[in-house]
Amino acid sequence: MSGPQPQHLAYHLRIRYTKSGKVRFVSHRDVARLFERACRKVKLPVAYSQGFSPRPKLSFGLALSVAHESDGEFLDVELSEQVELDGLVSKLTTALPDGLTVEALRWTRAGEESLQEAVSSCSWRIEVIGASHEDVVAAVDRAVTAPELPLDRIRKGKTRTDDVRPMIIELNVEGQTETGTQLVVELATRPSALRPSELVEALGLEGLREGRVRRTNQWTFVDGERCEPVAPVPSTERTLECVS
Amino acid sequence: MTTVWPQLEPLLPRVQKPARYIGSEDGAKAKFPDPALIGWCFIYPDTYEVGLPNQGLQILYEIINERPDARADRSYAPWGDLEELMRAEGLPLFSVEHHTPCAEFDVLAFNLSAELTYTNLLNCVDLARVPVRAADRSETDPLVIAGGHCTYNPEPLADFLDAVVLGDGEEVVGEITDVLARGRAENWDRATVLRRLADVESVYVPSLYVVSYDGPKIASIEPIDETVPRQVSKRTVADLADWPYPKEQLVPLTEVVHDRLSVEVFRGCTRGCRFCQAGMITRPVRERPADQVRTMVSEGLERSGYDEVSLTSLSTADFSNIEGVVTGLMDDNDDAGCGPMSVSLPSLRVDAFGVGIAAQLQRAKRSGLTFAPEAGTWRMRQIINKLIREEDLYGAVESAYSQGWKRVKLYFLIGLPSETDEDTLGIIELAKNCVAIGKKYNKRASVTVSVGGFVPKPFTPFQWFGQNTDIELQRKVNLLRDASRRLHGVQLKWHDPKATLAEGIASRGDRRVGPVIEQVWRNGGTFQEWSEHFDLQLWLDALADNGLSPEDIVFRHRTEEEPLPWDHLWAGLHKDFLWADWQDALAEVGLEDCRWIPCYDCGACTGYGIEHVVASATPPAGGSQGTGQDLSVGGAVPVSLMSSKPSPEANGDQAEQQVLA
Incomplete structure (x- = not known):
């Protein structure tokens, strides 16, 4: 063994x-x-x-x-x-x-x-479709600079308004895709989680919706250092391998 | 071959349960779509979850894919949300393997296991962009064919099907492929292909027969010329050992209705229950050799990762040496080291023996137990030839409660021949007594009584009997409801009598019902076997618009002389045997299981020169139903085989999967 x-x-x-x-x-x-x-x-x-x-x-x-x-x-x-x-x-x-x-x-x-x-946050690559690239860029700018971003969300069957701005750790436009705009995003999962679909809604653009969405990382902290629960390389080691 | 995947993919995030449409199951064949191969698309005309587990479809899918000159994909009826998007975006029905448009196959082969799926068949053909009426199809359209139990009366679908297969399909699909391959090589036109298909034993080509009518009755059914067989008889595979299929059962990525390994242990049943079409049309009994069962189970579990196997048949406790087989399965599983396993027996008998086996088998998880006495009084059970005595039922129920089950389900039919209100109310009497037995073991013991309306099916002794009206069935339901209302521990459930009427129209009708089905479909009546979609008014309106009445098709009794809409087809049973058995029924005379008494020549064996294939000529232990066995022996069978703790509540989602018939 x-x-x-x-x-x-x-x-x-x-x-x-x-x-x-x-x-x-x-x-x-x-x-x-x-x-x-x-x-x-x-x-x-x-x-x-x-x-x-x-x-x-x-x-x-x-x-x-x-x-x-x-x-x-x-x-x-x-x-x-x-x-x-x-x-x-x-x-x-x-x-x-x-x-x-x-x-x-x-x-x-x-x-x-x-x-x-x-896990305290996740990184995502979110393609958004249904609005022009320029409108998305402007909406992302507005969201990033906004002091707060109130959003009506359904939780446990009830609608409530949350400020979701603190849950957006990172939000960048990477560029255009064939069908829409590629966003690179990090969203908190604690204490309250923001879902990709809710982020898209929080951008406040009529008709904007998710295209391809990909979670790229889930983040945790070990001894103050950010890493993933299991490093993305084959490992039989017992210790956590942190990524920089 | 083209694929619709690029157009389908963006639609899938917008529909419920998109995993229905992606294929990719373990066991899927996805053979390269070489246009040189004869292409079959097997279609189950209901949702993926209902259709995927169908064993008949999976067997034929494998057999075709094993042929070097053919390939097979599968398709299922898309749910309404996707259908709407497909029609809006111009997407045709597609196969789940390659997402190939169905119209690009040579054959669209439907499995028909339930009459209320007929409108879905039309919808699937239409979504495939193939004309729904066979007469409107062109040289380039695929052939639309069907098989399965419903096709013993295919007449309501005669306008829509190019050909129909009667009976076991294992051999016939190959023979049809041979005809199509030759037709392609020799450039036959569609009419010639259909003629040659009609030459294949057990293939019925509806367009080669002319039906004339005499008021509501059939006057005659004639082949269009003398080269067409007067009567098409069913195919029977003589020995299941030759057909160890499915070898690689499909393991879906998403949960389906029977999400477990299935191994068919025998086909056919000679218990002779007179209401049971499956028992009549699948005779004779053909057992799979026990060692083959064991191999199929152990290899299947190892390959699939399932932790549950269902040993399927019409009466699995009747399998020769069933105890030895299941003990072997449990030992094999212990040796394999894959974690706990359970075996379910979808149809056992109403006796303590069956419960004992069930308890022994369900080590990992326990499903609910369902017994099917079918009728409330001994008189009625003699009429239907389900020779269960009350003691059998009480013994079974006592065995279940004493081994920890808290709830059992009892299944009954109402609307049986010569049924009186006393017979109907006998159902509640039995239930009440069962609850009383249960209370000895558990204060909260309960019985769920599930009642279905009887549809007299073709090729049964009851085929001449007029179905109860929906009003009469509802009256009986109300009787039961009133009688059970104040009974603590008895819960009553019933099948909608309106749906029973629609089933009667589709299963007892002749070709004149075709336009009715088409109209129901055109008016939006798909998924009619789903209670939230079923609408009897669509059916009644369509009947009226076509000058037909439920009385003529469903409710009236038929005489011995009257030609039946399915007289040009043959399920292997002599019509005079069925008539004599019908007369015996009315005289309340039972008929024993012919496995253990001399042959009474129903036709199923003698007509084909085959015999029952059973491992043992001795009646199985513990049985009583028509085996002539002394009932007292039943109690000698060990029924407390399980060492584990008695049960709390039966497992929720598995509950009621088990029917002990």
């Missing part, structure tokens, strides 16, 4: 994967089912919940909307015993449909935060 001896009986794998192409139309919940089946196909000894209807212990990070692609998605899998990690990245990828690619995985540290707790 390679890898470190864990502090407790459960063995938690943190997996990084990408989602792109046709499979981006598969819902978050269905992706979870695909991973459950992939784990069984590669005979990973996944731990099951107790009780009458035992469920495999898989926990996902932030949900990705249907039709969005991603360079960095994460999930934690609890195993009932330790396994050899060599070759697991490619075995899992083979067991998944085209477009879902496992890139890296590592054991989590004892007491490490859950994905939901750890």
Whole structure:
């Protein structure tokens, strides 16, 4: 057995994967089912919940909307015993449909935060369509310089008005695409999250809507340094590899 | 070959459940769309979630794709939101593998498993930009054909189908491909292709027959000349061992209605329930060898990653040595190390034996248990030849409650021949007694009574019986509702009697129903099997506009002499056998299962020179229904096979998948 001896009986794998192409139309919940089946196909000894209807212990990070692609998605899998990690990245990828690619995985540290707790912001590439490039550039300027950006949002079935300006960490126009304008964006996920669709709405342009949307990174902080929950390189190391 | 993917892709973020339209399933063949190959597009005329699991379609899809000279894609009915966008943007119906326009295939082959999908078939053909009426199709249009249980009376669709396949399709699809390949090589015109298809055993070409009428009745059904067979008989695959399909069951990316591995353990049923069309038309019984079942299950689970397998058939507990088979499956799974697995038996019997097996099998998760006594009194059950005694039901229910199930579902039909209100109310009596048994084990024990209206189907002994009117069925529903209202623990659910009427029109009608179906479709009546879309008024208006009445088609009894709309087709059962069985029914005489008594020559075996293929000539343990077995033996069967804890609530989304018939 390679890898470190864990502090407790459960063995938690943190997996990084990408989602792109046709499979981006598969819902978050269905992706979870695909991973459950992939784990069984590669005979990973996944731990099951107790009780009458035992469920495999898989926990996902932030949900990705249907039709969005991603360079960095994460999930934690609890195993009932330790396994050899060599070759697991490619075995899992083979067991998944085209477009879902496992890139890296590592054991989590004892007491490490859950994905939901750890991630504080996400970077996105958002194509917006339905308005002229000039109008989008102007709208982005207005949004970036605005002291506040009130937006009506539905949360838990109720409409409420939030100032979403603090949730926009970065917002830049990269250039034009064939069909619209490419934005490069970083949006907070904590304490309150701003969704790409809400950002597009907050730009306040009639008819503006999402084209292709891609999550490029999910960010967390370890010892004051910004990094991703699993580095985007194959790694069986236990330590977090921070990207600069 | 072209693809509509570039035009479709931008539409998908705007529709519900876009994963329905992307294909990419594990097991999908996506064979290179070489125009030199004979191209089949198998279409299920309902949503992807309903259509994808269909095993018949998957079997034929694999068989065609294994041929070097042919290829097959699949398509499903798009939901209304996408259909609207497709029509607005000018996108045709497409296959999910290559997103090829369906009109570019040689054959559009529909699976017909439910009559209320007929208007969807027309909609799919129209969305494919193929004329809906066969007579309007040109030399370049694909052939529109259909198979499946509904095609035993294809007459309501005769105007729209170029050809129909009766019975098992495994061999016929290859033979049709041979004809098409030859036709292409020799440049046959469409008329010649249809003639040659009519030469293939079990292929029916409606346009080669002329029907004349005598008022509401059929006067005659005649082939247009002597080269056309007078009667088309169904195809029967003699040995399932030769057809271990699907070898690679499709594993979809999104959740579908039966999201599990399915392995067909046998085809056919000789229990002889007189209302059951499936049991009549699929005779004789052909079991898959037990070792093949075991291999298909273990390989299928390993390949798919599923944690559940359904052993499918019309009565799985009747499979020879079912206990040995399931024990073997559990052992194999323990050896494989893929985590817990459960086995579901979609159709068991109403006896303790079945429940014992179910409890043993559902280690990982437990679905709800459904028993189908079908009728409320012993008299009625003799008439329908479902020879379950009350003790059988109570034993089954007691076994279920004692092993931790809190809720069982009982399935009944109403509107059966000679049914009295006493028979109808017997349903509630049974339910009440079952709840009382349950209360011994759990204070909150309950019974869900699910009631469906009976549609007398072609090629059953009840085919001469006039269906109850929607008003009469509703009256019976009301009786049941009133009787169950104050009964604690009994919950009543029923199928809309209006939908039962529409099913009757589509399953009992002759060719004159064709324009009715077309009108319902043209007036927006798609997805009629979805209660939120079903609209009986569309059907009644279309009948009236075409000078037809529900009385003539559905409600009236038919006599022995009257030609039936499906008389030129043959399901393997002698008409005089069916008539004699109908007379026995009215005399309240049962008929035993012929696997374990001498042959009474229904025609299913003798007509084809085949026999039942069963691993054991001994009746299965614990059974009582027509096997002649001593009921007391049933209790000797171990019913407490499971060592795990008794159940809390049955698993929600899996509940009610299991019908113990």
